[in-house]
Every structure is written in structure tokens, then in C-alpha cells.
Amino acid sequence: MAESREWAPPASGIPVPAGWPASAATHMALNGVGGFDWDLDRDRVHLDAQALRVLDVLPEEFDGGPRAMLSRLAPDEAAAVDRTVKQALAEGHASWGVYSRLTRRDGCRGWIRLRGRVVRDDAGRAGRVIGVVIDATDELAQAAACLREEExxxxxxxxxxxxxxxxxxxxxxxxxxxxxxxxxxxxxxxxxxxxxxxxxxxxxxxxxxxxxxxxxxxxxxxxxxxxxxxxxxxxxxxxxxxxxxxxxxxxxxxxxxxxxxxxxxxxxxxxxxxxxxxxxxxxxxxxxxxxxxxxxxxxxxxxxxxxxxxxxxxxxxxxxxxxAQGLQTAMLPRTIPDVPGAGIAVRYRSARLARDIGGDWYDVVAVPGGKVAVVIGDVQGHDTHAAAVMGQLRIALRAYAAEGHPPASVMARASAFLHELDTDRFATCLYAQADPATGATLVVRAGHIDPLVRQADGSVRVLPTSGGLPLGLSAQFGLPEYPVTAAELAPGETLLMFSDGLVERPGADLDDGVRLLAGALRDGPSGLQNLADHLTTVMGEPATEDDMALLLLRREGDVAQPPARRRHQHVAPGDPRALAEARAMVRDAMAEWDMSDRADEAELAADELITNALVHTDGGAVLTLRLLPDPDPDPDPASVTAPAAAPAHDDAGPTRRVRVEVHDLAANWPRRRRPGDDELSGRGLLLVDRLADAWGVEPHGSGKSVWCEFHGPLRPSDTPAG
Known part of the structure; x- marks a missing residue:
């Protein structure tokens, strides 16, 4: 690094060169170099004027001794110079040199460089040291700057x-x-x-x-x-x-x-x-x-x-x-309807790549009977065509749901609609129809991921659902039937539906992503909107190359109030003890729930439904009894096969319900018929129709559920305060 200084007049006492070339004294004086002559025999030192200036020693202060020459040096610095000179003399060196720090009379600290030539006689004895003293402050600073620059x-x-x-x-x-x-x-x-x-x-x-x-x-x-x-x-x-x-x-x-x-x-x-x-x-x-x-x-x-x-x-x-994000967002619902008794939160995140417009969507549709349908879907591909197909499919599926079609029919019609479009794309979809009043939920899955449920205590479980082919493929291969899974959301429970972009990571297993999502759902905040933000944040890092959508449906109500009480009993074919235990369970439950006056009717109806399941289907049956706190104001017209006549024992006051359900794995639905006088069978459903206040058939997982209900007066403890 070159040194550059502004011009200043020479210091006092430095001669200005008059002739050319300049003398050696002028060279030394102008460049801050002084000379000394050290007589070792007499231990006396001579310093020229420039040396006195470099050492910052006044002429009247210098007595000619070596100690006076080094008076501006710290004691340890002066001792180091003395050791260097003595070592050079003792070891027979021809010269020596040392850098030392000195403090000037104005308090500034600087560096000097002492360099001397040892003069010896013919016998090699040292008699004098003739040398120079140089102001090395700028020299060392410049060297340090060069080193820093190199580093x-x-x-x-x-x-x-x-x-x-x-x-x-x-x-x-x-x-x-x-x-x-x-x-x-x-x-x-x-x-x-x-x-x-x-x-x-x-x-x-x-x-x-x-x-x-x-x-x-x-x-x-x-x-x-x-x-x-x-x-x-x-x-x-x-x-x-x-x-x-x-x-x-x-x-x-x-x-x-x-x-x-x-x-x-x-x-x-x-x-x-x-x-x-x-x-x-x-x-x-x-x-x-x-x-x-x-x-x-x-x-x-x-x-x-x-x-x-x-x-x-x-x-x-x-x-x-x-x-791309504006186009995608324009095809999603602008508003989410308010659903009495339920809270809903939705989120959508576009793909990380700008041109990758995704086919993920969500929707919320109010359906007849106070129920709500929620949808999560994903059209194959990441381009404008996928987004266009998504927009058409969402509108069609929304229309089918709003018309009141059963969930399986909605999915079958949507699959046929997608197949009839001029496209080779298919779509996965998850459709759920929930009744916020009772928590009864019907879920249909078309090649999609199972939903998760966060229970009121914060624990999380997967909701296993039977599935069919993705939309478009089921119609193409002539398999339009979609099994329906029945579930029940208790007050405070939250259903999470999501697309695969939320849990898929390159090089990672899908189950690992679902486990991570389940942990985030379990540890998330209680507020529904805050929970949706939490899931999006946790699962959005690292961001993936796929878009994602999620939907949260929470059944509102008093979490402290226990959900509808249930009892289950599995009845295997050819097991008379299990059938007897099932009858006993019905009688005990009706007594516990203060419905003893209907116990005989419920026991007989349950016996008929179990017998029909064992006789007309392969495999066993599952008997479920549920105490429902209040009547269903509007039964699902798609699931009731035969309304029962109004019972004479019902009054006009509030009622409570006990539902008896028998679940089997057969797809064929029972039919009520009128047998002849000589026929020994065919009277089971007629008997159930006479005994129960209502009965019907619903799809349930891979099979069906035949149910009947018995109504009784509402107990004072069941009536909500106020």
C-alpha cells in the first residue's frame, strides 16, 4: 500500500537542499533518519540533531550516556534494547537491529527502529557501534495495513x-x-x-x-x-x-x-x-x-x-x-356461510413455483335440514387447465350438495360430471355432511387422505373412512358406488380435512407428514382461526412445490356436557350366548336411561334386527344403543326407508330418544313387505315399524346400518337451564 501525505514545511533545524545532488545528511534529515556513535570503551554516545528529534530528547537533557539516549522508552523496552546490543557483542555479530515503542513528551506513542554496525579491531574486540535511529511509526502502520488488506x-x-x-x-x-x-x-x-x-x-x-x-x-x-x-x-x-x-x-x-x-x-x-x-x-x-x-x-x-x-x-x-395466485383464489369461495352450531375455518396456500397453478379447493355448502356439507378436493396437475377443471368441478359438486342429494350420490354425480368433461384429469375428494345439532356425520372419500379429528380433550385420532376411486375414474371404469362412513362429532370436537400438499414432502413418507400434522393439530391453540393459522405455519415450512388447502369443522356446544351415551355389543353368527347378552344389554340400558316403559319394545325390535342381519348377510353384526338428548327435527329423507306411524303413547311435550342400530357388512338393503298368512318369515320390519317411533337404513362404512328409535318423556335433568 503506497503512503501519501500532504505537503508540509520541513521541521525546524532540517536543512533545505540548495544544490544537486543533496548531501547524505540532507537525505537522512528529510526522511526522519538520525545517526548515533556509541563509544563502548568510554560508554558514551553521540547523537546528531535528527536522532535527538526522533528520540524526542532535548539537547540540554542529553548527557551523553546510553541511558539518557533511551529515556523515552519504557523500562522493559530499554532493557530489551540493552539485551539485544549485549547479545550481538557477545556472539560476535557484525550488526544488530530492534524495534521499540516510545512515549513522546506530548503523550503520543510511536515506534522507533534502532540499527547499529559493530566496529571491531584486528583482534575482533568491539570498540564502537555506529548506527541509525528511524521513526518507524508510519512504517509499521503501513505494514499492518498491507497485512490486513492481504487477509x-x-x-x-x-x-x-x-x-x-x-x-x-x-x-x-x-x-x-x-x-x-x-x-x-x-x-x-x-x-x-x-x-x-x-x-x-x-x-x-x-x-x-x-x-x-x-x-x-x-x-x-x-x-x-x-x-x-x-x-x-x-x-x-x-x-x-x-x-x-x-x-x-x-x-x-x-x-x-x-x-x-x-x-x-x-x-x-x-x-x-x-x-x-x-x-x-x-x-x-x-x-x-x-x-x-x-x-x-x-x-x-x-x-x-x-x-x-x-x-x-x-x-x-x-x-x-x-x-397465478389471483387466478387460483378467484376460483375459491369468496365467503364461508355461517352455520348454526358449527365453527368453520379454511386456509389455502399456493404452490411455491409461480407458474404452478394448483387444482386444490375447498367448499362449504348449507344443505337442507340444517346440515352442512364440507369439501376438500385436488384436481390432478399444476397448470391453468387443472385450475379450470377445479372451478367447474367445484361448482357442479356444490350444486349437487345444495339440491339435497345424499353424500354418496353427490360424489357419484360429480364423478360422472368430471368424466363427461373434455379432459383427461381426475380428482381426489373428501366430502362430509354433518348435522351440528346431533353431531351425526357422513363421510365419503374418493381417493383422498383420511381426515383427522381433534377431540375435546385435545387428543387427535385418524378417522378411518372407506374409500372409492377418484372422481372421474369411478365413472370411467363403471364403479360409481361410493361407500359412506358414519361418524359422530361430540361437542367441542374438530374435524380436519386437508389436501396432500399439506403433508407431502419430497423424499419423505406420507405417513410422516400426517404424524407431523397430527402433532401440530394436538399442540395448536384452541381458537379455530388461530388453529388454522398454526397448522398453515407449521406445515408450510419448508414450503413445498404443491399447493394445499385445509378445512376445520368444529361442532360447538357445551363441552362439559357428556356426549350421547352409547353401548356396543358384537353378535357373531351361531352364538346364542351373544344374542342373549345383546337382549340383556338393551334391557339394562333402557332401565339406566329411565326408558323402562319402552324396554320390551326395544328388546324385541333389536332381536328382530339382529336376526335379520345374521340370516340374510354373511358375518356377524354390531348392536349399538345411543341415548340422544333431543329429537331429530328433520330426519334425512335419503336414509329413511319407511317412516313409522306416530305412536299413541307420545305426548306433545319434550322427548328424549334411544336409537337402536344394527350394523352389518352387506350392501343389500332390507325391504318391508307383507307376507301371506302361511309364510313364516318377512314380518321383521313390519314388527319394527309397529314397535318403534321411527326407523330407517343408512350406509355405514363398507356396509349398512338399520336403526330404529324409541321416544320417551324428557327428564328434568335433561332440560337445559334457562
Missing amino acids: DRPTESNLVVEVTASLARAVTVRDVTAALTGNRRMDRLGIASLFLGQVEGGRVHVVSDAKETSWVPELQYTRIDDDYPMSEVVRTLTPRFITSPEEFARRYPGLWPHIEPLGPSAAAYLPLIAQGKPIGALGLLYRHKSTFSPQERDLLIALGGSIAQSLQRAMLFDQEHDI
């Missing part, structure tokens, strides 16, 4: 390499800013603050700064014709390097009051140019820096070129992503 040069080169590698992976403008502000080498290089500006409509918009303490709101938007360094480099396409606070304040008086609190000593502003046009600017503020070497300037300009290319690519990506 910083690979560090700066590594910074450019690391940032360039990070920018190669950057996709969005946020990724570009993270690549710049997240590199720790910037702190080690003394970069106190970093500002990235983006040209937007004749203005420079600062989109990122390296540290929160560096944020200057007044500089977030500046016009290109303003007198600011970012605006200037965008106008001129020329870098600007500032090497002192005074220069900063002089060049940019309007900016300096905002920048001064950051404490910069130097700054570099670089235009970001892509395809010959300025797209932004980069500002770097330094501390403890006062110059930029040519190598540093070249490295920073190269860094600006890499940033410009990445920023242009990221800006194009963000524009495409906004267009």
Missing part, C-alpha cells in the same frame, strides 16, 4: 462467492434480500448496514435493510431525480464510493441527518443493471473504513452484477406468482 482480500472474494451461490438459489425478492442480509461475513468486513432498493414507477423503493436499527422510514421511497446516492447511481449507472463522513455530509446534505445516527465512516452505492436497464440499487455503509482499494471496488461491482440478475429473475417470478 481481507480472500475474505471479500469468499463473500462474493457465498452471496452469489445463495443468489443462485433465490426465487423471490424475499429470497434475494435474505441471501444478502443473512451472510455473517458482512459484519466481519465492517458492513454496518445494507440497503436494497428496487426501481418502481420512477421511484426507488427500499425493500430490505440488513438490521432493524438501520431502518429509515423517510428513505423507503425516493424519486429517481432526488439528490440521494441510490437515485444518483440509478440515473448515472455509475457506482459511487464515499470515503469519509465529511464527504457524505457535503455531497448529500439532505440524506446525512438520517444516515449519521448509523455511524458510517464510508459507503458504497452500486447500480443494479439487468439487460442494460437499471432495476435497483445496493447501498453498503461501513464503519472503521476510509478507503476502497481497486480490488475492493472491482469485487463490489461484480457483486452488484450478480445481485441485479437475481433480482430481475425474482421480480419476474413474483409477478407471475401474484397472477
Whole structure:
């Protein structure tokens, strides 16, 4: 590093050269070199005038002794010089040299260099030391600066390499800013603050700064014709390097009051140019820096070129992503209907790649009878065609649900609709119809992932559902039937339906993603909207290349109130003991629930339903008794096969219900018929029709459930307060 000083008149006592060439004394005096002659025999030292100035010793203070020559040195420094001289003399060296620190009379500290030549006689005995004393303060500072420059040069080169590698992976403008502000080498290089500006409509918009303490709101938007360094480099396409606070304040008086609190000593502003046009600017503020070497300037300009290319690519990506996301969002429901007795939260996240418009969707439809249908679906593919198919399929499925078709019929019709479209795409779908009043829920799955249920106590379980082929394929292969899984949501329980983009990760098993989602659902907040945000945040990192949708359905009500009480009994074929135990369970339950007056009827009806299941189907049957707190105001017309006559024993007051269900694995549904007088069978459903207040058949998983209900007066304890 070359040393450069401003001109100053020679110090007092230094002769000005009159002739040419100058004398040796003039050479030494003008370059801060003094001479000494040390007589070892007499232990006396002679110092010339320049040596006295370098050692900062006044002529009247110097008595000619070696100790006086080193009076400005600390005792340990003077002792080190003495040891060096004695070692050179004892070991027969021809010369010696040493650097030492001294403190001048004004309190400033500096360095001197002593170098002497030992003069010996013919016998080799040392008699004199003739040498020079040099002011080495600038020399050592210059050497240290050179060493630092050599050390910083690979560090700066590594910074450019690391940032360039990070920018190669950057996709969005946020990724570009993270690549710049997240590199720790910037702190080690003394970069106190970093500002990235983006040209937007004749203005420079600062989109990122390296540290929160560096944020200057007044500089977030500046016009290109303003007198600011970012605006200037965008106008001129020329870098600007500032090497002192005074220069900063002089060049940019309007900016300096905002920048001064950051404490910069130097700054570099670089235009970001892509395809010959300025797209932004980069500002770097330094501390403890006062110059930029040519190598540093070249490295920073190269860094600006890499940033410009990445920023242009990221800006194009963000524009495409906004267009894609806007198109996708326009095809989703704008509002979610309010459903009495239920809370609903939905979320959608677009794919990470801008052009990948996904086919995921959700929907919420109010259906007749106070029920609600919720849907999650995913059309195959990630393009505009998938989004278009999704929009058509969502509208069709919504129409079928709103017309009141049963869940299996809704899915079958939607599959036929998709098959008739001029497309080769199929779609997975999960459809659930819930009654918030009772919690009764019917779920149909078409090639989709099983839903999860978060129970009132916070535990999470998978809700296994029987599934059919994806929509479009079932109609194509002539398999339009979709099995229906019956479930019940207790008050406070939450059903989670989601698309595979929420749980799929490249190179990871799908079950691992479902387990991660279950943990997030279990540990999430209680509020429904906050829970949806929590799931999106946890499962959104790392972001995937697929879009995702999720839907939360919670049955509201008093969680402290116990759900409908149930009893189960499995009856195997050919097991008379199990049939007897089932009858006993019916009688005990009716007595426990204060329905003893209907116990005989319930026991006989249960016996008939179990017998029909064992006789007309393969395998056993499952008997379920449920105490329901209040009557169903509007039975599902799609599931009731034969309404029973109004019983004479019912009064007009409030009632409670006991439902008897027999579940088997057969798909054929029972028929009520009128047998002849000589026939021995066919009277089971007639008997159930006479005994029960209502009966019907519902799809249940891979089979069906035949049920009947018995009503009784509502107990005072069952009546809610108020």
C-alpha cells in the first residue's frame, strides 16, 4: 500500500537542499533518519540533531550516556534494547537491529527502529557501534495495513462467492434480500448496514435493510431525480464510493441527518443493471473504513452484477406468482356461510413455483335440514387447465350438495360430471355432511387422505373412512358406488380435512407428514382461526412445490356436557350366548336411561334386527344403543326407508330418544313387505315399524346400518337451564 501525505514545511533545524545532488545528511534529515556513535570503551554516545528529534530528547537533557539516549522508552523496552546490543557483542555479530515503542513528551506513542554496525579491531574486540535511529511509526502502520488488506482480500472474494451461490438459489425478492442480509461475513468486513432498493414507477423503493436499527422510514421511497446516492447511481449507472463522513455530509446534505445516527465512516452505492436497464440499487455503509482499494471496488461491482440478475429473475417470478395466485383464489369461495352450531375455518396456500397453478379447493355448502356439507378436493396437475377443471368441478359438486342429494350420490354425480368433461384429469375428494345439532356425520372419500379429528380433550385420532376411486375414474371404469362412513362429532370436537400438499414432502413418507400434522393439530391453540393459522405455519415450512388447502369443522356446544351415551355389543353368527347378552344389554340400558316403559319394545325390535342381519348377510353384526338428548327435527329423507306411524303413547311435550342400530357388512338393503298368512318369515320390519317411533337404513362404512328409535318423556335433568 503506497503512503501519501500532504505537503508540509520541513521541521525546524532540517536543512533545505540548495544544490544537486543533496548531501547524505540532507537525505537522512528529510526522511526522519538520525545517526548515533556509541563509544563502548568510554560508554558514551553521540547523537546528531535528527536522532535527538526522533528520540524526542532535548539537547540540554542529553548527557551523553546510553541511558539518557533511551529515556523515552519504557523500562522493559530499554532493557530489551540493552539485551539485544549485549547479545550481538557477545556472539560476535557484525550488526544488530530492534524495534521499540516510545512515549513522546506530548503523550503520543510511536515506534522507533534502532540499527547499529559493530566496529571491531584486528583482534575482533568491539570498540564502537555506529548506527541509525528511524521513526518507524508510519512504517509499521503501513505494514499492518498491507497485512490486513492481504487477509481481507480472500475474505471479500469468499463473500462474493457465498452471496452469489445463495443468489443462485433465490426465487423471490424475499429470497434475494435474505441471501444478502443473512451472510455473517458482512459484519466481519465492517458492513454496518445494507440497503436494497428496487426501481418502481420512477421511484426507488427500499425493500430490505440488513438490521432493524438501520431502518429509515423517510428513505423507503425516493424519486429517481432526488439528490440521494441510490437515485444518483440509478440515473448515472455509475457506482459511487464515499470515503469519509465529511464527504457524505457535503455531497448529500439532505440524506446525512438520517444516515449519521448509523455511524458510517464510508459507503458504497452500486447500480443494479439487468439487460442494460437499471432495476435497483445496493447501498453498503461501513464503519472503521476510509478507503476502497481497486480490488475492493472491482469485487463490489461484480457483486452488484450478480445481485441485479437475481433480482430481475425474482421480480419476474413474483409477478407471475401474484397472477397465478389471483387466478387460483378467484376460483375459491369468496365467503364461508355461517352455520348454526358449527365453527368453520379454511386456509389455502399456493404452490411455491409461480407458474404452478394448483387444482386444490375447498367448499362449504348449507344443505337442507340444517346440515352442512364440507369439501376438500385436488384436481390432478399444476397448470391453468387443472385450475379450470377445479372451478367447474367445484361448482357442479356444490350444486349437487345444495339440491339435497345424499353424500354418496353427490360424489357419484360429480364423478360422472368430471368424466363427461373434455379432459383427461381426475380428482381426489373428501366430502362430509354433518348435522351440528346431533353431531351425526357422513363421510365419503374418493381417493383422498383420511381426515383427522381433534377431540375435546385435545387428543387427535385418524378417522378411518372407506374409500372409492377418484372422481372421474369411478365413472370411467363403471364403479360409481361410493361407500359412506358414519361418524359422530361430540361437542367441542374438530374435524380436519386437508389436501396432500399439506403433508407431502419430497423424499419423505406420507405417513410422516400426517404424524407431523397430527402433532401440530394436538399442540395448536384452541381458537379455530388461530388453529388454522398454526397448522398453515407449521406445515408450510419448508414450503413445498404443491399447493394445499385445509378445512376445520368444529361442532360447538357445551363441552362439559357428556356426549350421547352409547353401548356396543358384537353378535357373531351361531352364538346364542351373544344374542342373549345383546337382549340383556338393551334391557339394562333402557332401565339406566329411565326408558323402562319402552324396554320390551326395544328388546324385541333389536332381536328382530339382529336376526335379520345374521340370516340374510354373511358375518356377524354390531348392536349399538345411543341415548340422544333431543329429537331429530328433520330426519334425512335419503336414509329413511319407511317412516313409522306416530305412536299413541307420545305426548306433545319434550322427548328424549334411544336409537337402536344394527350394523352389518352387506350392501343389500332390507325391504318391508307383507307376507301371506302361511309364510313364516318377512314380518321383521313390519314388527319394527309397529314397535318403534321411527326407523330407517343408512350406509355405514363398507356396509349398512338399520336403526330404529324409541321416544320417551324428557327428564328434568335433561332440560337445559334457562
